[in-house]
Amino acid sequence: xxxxxxxxxxxxxxxxxxxxxxxxxxxxxxxxxxxxxxxxxxxxxxxxxxxxxxxxxxxxxxxxxxxxxxxxxxxxxxxxxxxxxxxxxxxxxxxxxxxxxxxxxxxxxxxxxxxxxxxxxxxxxxxxxxxxxxxxxxxxxxxxxxxxxxxxxxxxxxxxxxxxxxxxxxxxxxxxxxxxxxxxxxxxxxxxxxxxxxxxxxxxxxxxxxxxxxxxxxxxxxxxxxxxxxxxxxxxxxxxxxxxxxxxxxxxxxxxxxxxxxxxxxxxxxxxxxxxxxxxxxxxxxxxxxxxxxxxxxxxxxxxxxxxxxxxxxxxxxxxxxxxxxxxxxxxxxxxxxxxxxxxxxxxxxxxxxxxxxxxxxxxxxxxxxxxxxxxxxxxxxxxxxxxxxxxxxxxxxxxxxxxxxx
Amino acid sequence: xxxxxxxxxxxxxxxxxxxxxxxxxxxxxxxxxxxxxxxxxxxxxxxxxxxxxxxxxxxxxxxxxxxxxxxxxxxxxxxxxxxxxxxxxxxxxxxxxxxxxxxxxxxxxxxxxxxxxxxxxx
Numbered sequence: 085x086x087x088x089x090x091x092x093x094x095x096x097x098x099x100x101x102x103x104x105x106x107x108x109x110x111x112x113x114x115x116x117x118x119x120x121x122x123x124x125x126x127x128x129x130x131x132x133x134x135x136x137x138x139x140x141x142x143x144x145x146x147x148x149x150x151x152x153x154x155x156x157x158x159x160x161x162x163x164x165x166x167x168x169x170x171x172x173x174x175x176x177x178x179x180x181x182x183x184x185x186x187x188x189x190x191x192x193x194x195x196x197x198x199x200x201x202x203x204x205x206x207x208x209x210x211x212x213x214x215x216x217x218x219x220x221x222x223x224x225x226x227x228x229x230x231x232x233x234x235x236x237x238x239x240x241x242x243x244x245x246x247x248x249x250x251x252x253x254x255x256x257x258x259x260x261x262x263x264x265x266x267x268x269x270x271x272x273x274x275x276x277x278x279x280x281x282x283x284x285x286x287x288x289x290x291x292x293x294x295x296x297x298x299x300x301x302x303x304x305x306x307x308x309x310x311x312x313x314x315x316x317x318x319x320x321x322x323x324x325x326x327x328x329x330x331x332x333x334x335x336x337x338x339x340x341x342x343x344x345x346x347x348x349x350x351x352x353x354x355x356x357x358x359x360x361x362x363x364x365x366x367x368x369x370x371x372x373x374x375x376x377x378x379x380x381x382x383x384x385x386x387x388x389x390x391x392x393x394x395x396x397x398x399x400x401x402x403x404x405x406x407x408x409x410x411x412x413x414x415x416x417x418x419x420x421x422x423x424x425x426x427x428x429x430x431x432x433x434x435x436x437x438x439x440x441x442x443x444x445x446x447x448x449x450x451x452x453x454x455x456x457x458x459x460x461x462x463x464x465x466x467x468x469x470x471x472x473x474x475x476x477x478x479x480x481x482x483x484x485x486x487x488x489x490x491x
Numbered sequence: 492x493x494x495x496x497x498x499x500x501x502x503x504x505x506x507x508x509x510x511x512x513x514x515x516x517x518x519x520x521x522x523x524x525x526x527x528x529x530x531x532x533x534x535x536x537x538x539x540x541x542x543x544x545x546x547x548x549x550x551x552x553x554x555x556x557x558x559x560x561x562x563x564x565x566x567x568x569x570x571x572x573x574x575x576x577x578x579x580x581x582x583x584x585x586x587x588x589x590x591x592x593x594x595x596x597x598x599x600x601x602x603x604x605x606x607x608x609x610x611x612x613x
Contacts, residue, residue: 198579245601246492246579256580 095214101143103186107249113239122147188303189249195264203238204267213292268296290321311360312370318353319376322346334480338385368404390420423456443471493602494582496572514588537570
């Protein structure tokens with residue numbers, strides 16, 4: 085995953101060709117094979133004849149012709165004649181359809197709920213974002229063969245079980261779109277606050293999630309929550325340059341150098357959020373983006389509108405009730421109304437016990453106890469450290485507790 | 492595409508009860524008729540209780556019979572529908588509208604195509 089713009093274009097063309105072929109064939113593996121052939125041919129022919137005016141169309145036509153040739157040579161061609169006729173019809177209907185529609189269809193297929201969440205993530209990153217198997221495996225700290233197997237099985241399931249490359253009809257669209265957003269957000273979160281491994285922030289994953297978010301926003305411009313998700317990711321990702329210090333140590337929000345936040349990305353996020361809110365269709369991503377916007381607009385941690393953030397977490401709790409939201413609300417209330425008030429919000433969450441293994445709960449608890457001058461803070465910090473699996477974050481917590489630096 | 496909809500009792504937590512939900516049928520006659528009228532129905536059977544089953548194995552040329560079902564599990568195979576529909580989403584919709592769906596589980600499995608033995612069926 086590099087920032088190389090040429091490579092980006094290459095990957096986008098590849099994804100667009102795969103998307104169109106996958107829709108026509110109902111088969112992602114066949115689409116991938118055909119695309120690979122076409123790109124290999126292009127490497128030779130374009131070097132000789134120059135790049136054609138519409139490279140994407142050239143590639144798609146080449147791949148499709150190659151596929152038809154192979155199907156004709158297939159000894160069961162006669163049995164497949166009806167199928168081929170249907171496919172030819174599909175191509176004929178395409179005149180009005182552009183490439184973006186096929187990529188949207190591909191997204192919905194890759195994110196189908198009949199596929200396990202980790203499978204949806206792998207498929208989306210491979211075929212929509214165009215990452216290589218190695219890049220995806222590395223991003224998720226998986227052995228490459230494991231990921232490769234996962235993709236092989238997924239493609240087989242799509243083909244054999246009849247998952248269509250179609251945008252769902254109106255009745256199903258809402259929940260399916262929600263599932264697509266969840267996949268993109270999962271990728272973003274894995275990049276933003278890595279659950280394992282050595283580094284806290286895996287920027288390239290955030291870049292991919294933002295790219296996917298921008299694609300979805302372009303393809304579905306009237307959907308408020310899709311815009312809300314993009315805004316949320318942009319506003320968070322804008323802070324990335326300030327989130328780790330030169331030694332790779334995580335810098336808490338309160339200590340970040342806000343001049344290092346990316347102003348262009350922040351501005352884009354705020355504009356997208358405004359667009360989302362104008363649709364008057366509230367939802368959890370928009371609320372979270374609004375919270376991020378309050379941080380983005382504040383000159384300092386202390387000067388942030390914590391009272392309004394606490395209100396927004398209250399709204400979020402109503403839209404998407406979860407103990408995790410209550411933890412965040414407790415932190416905001418603790419900032420707005422003092423640590424004791426924050427602890428009062430946290431008590432029921434602690435008592436319920438459902439988040440016993442959730443490190444941020446104990447970090448929040450420890451921080452509030454410490455600021456309230458409560459002697460229980462020490463034990464709470466121990467718990468938080470023990471539950472933190474990310475090395476960089478755990479080391480930072482240890483440092484705050486006064487443990488000696490690891491050499 | 493052909494699918495088997497395999498009905499299992501169990502596989503859920505919580506109380507038994509009919510599922511409220513859009514499109515869920517409240518009886519098997521209406522459900523089966525709807526499937527038949529749609530043209531998707533290929534076959535169906537509701538099976539007798541699992542204690543009426545006999546399991547057959549042949550090992551080393553010897554036929555071994557067991558009194559009871561293959562798997563002694565809490566999930567009991569109650570019956571099946573065989574359907575022919577254009578895609579997985581259509582099959583899933585039919586599965587989700589079964590009368591017992593609130594207190595059971597349906598496995599939706601695609602059937603293999605192009606198998607030599609199918610030619611016998613004509």
